[in-house]
Amino acid sequence: MQIFLDTTDVTVLRTATETGLVDGVTTNPTLIAKSGRNMFEVIAEICDLVEGPVSAEAVASDAATLVAEGRKLAQIAPNVCVKLPLTREGLVACRVLSGEGTRTNVTLCFSANQALLAAKAGATFISPFIGRLDDYGFDGMELIREIRAVFDNYGFDTEILAASIRTPDHVKEAAIAGADCATIPPAIFNDLFKHPLTDKGLELFAADWAKTGQSIL
Numbered sequence: 001m002q003i004f005l006d007t008t009d010v011t012v013l014r015t016a017t018e019t020g021l022v023d024g025v026t027t028n029p030t031l032i033a034k035s036g037r038n039m040f041e042v043i044a045e046i047c048d049l050v051e052g053p054v055s056a057e058a059v060a061s062d063a064a065t066l067v068a069e070g071r072k073l074a075q076i077a078p079n080v081c082v083k084l085p086l087t088r089e090g091l092v093a094c095r096v097l098s099g100e101g102t103r104t105n106v107t108l109c110f111s112a113n114q115a116l117l118a119a120k121a122g123a124t125f126i127s128p129f130i131g132r133l134d135d136y137g138f139d140g141m142e143l144i145r146e147i148r149a150v151f152d153n154y155g156f157d158t159e160i161l162a163a164s165i166r167t168p169d170h171v172k173e174a175a176i177a178g179a180d181c182a183t184i185p186p187a188i189f190n191d192l193f194k195h196p197l198t199d200k201g202l203e204l205f206a207a208d209w210a211k212t213g214q215s216i217l
Contacts, residue, residue: 003021003182005025006025008031024054025054026105027042028055057084058073061087063090082104083105094121094122098123105161106123108129110129115128115158118158131170133164144160163183
């Protein structure tokens with residue numbers, strides 16, 4: 001499963017990419033607003049750090065303007081993936097931009113029917129919001145399983161990008177359910193490395209190694 005980071009913090013991203021485990025980045029208007037920076041500058045800087053897709057979101061409500069915004073965003077760098085809303089207008093724009101060869105990420109997906117339409121519109125990625133569904137008493141992970149079944153039934157190339165990830169368990173469950181990618185906050189990414197038994201085992205090994213008085217270097 002590909003791992004994307006959901007962030008506009010370039011400093012944090014630079015540290016994370018040093019692991020070689022970050023496959024892409026997603027951004028949204030809220031993250032851009034929190035950064036306090038110019039959107040185009042932030043996206044360009046992120047695209048320089050990450051070879052994989054970097055989602056930059058179009059914000060208009062009508063298809064024509066979404067297409068125009070998408071074309072402008074796609075000019076920032078070759079790895080920009082234009083993020084579009086899962087609305088009728090958003091899918092019309094998705095069809096146009098995808099037809100022009102622009103990668104697209106259709107966001108705010110909350111049903112398998114919506115995902116089906118996005119795939120038919122040529123979306124590169126579909127972003128079901130797991131955590132937000134859970135907040136309202138639904139089973140977000142079941143949506144991943146439903147979309148996986150639909151896409152496999154018809155051979156759609158659209159990749160399932162699990163979003164609104166809240167915990168390391170969400171990452172694990174999304175991988176088991178068949179998501180192609182997960183976009184996660186940097187803090188959750190750092191938590192994936194951790195387990196108390198790993199720490200305990202390392203302490204034991206370190207203590208035993210010290211007793212040998214040896215050095216590898």
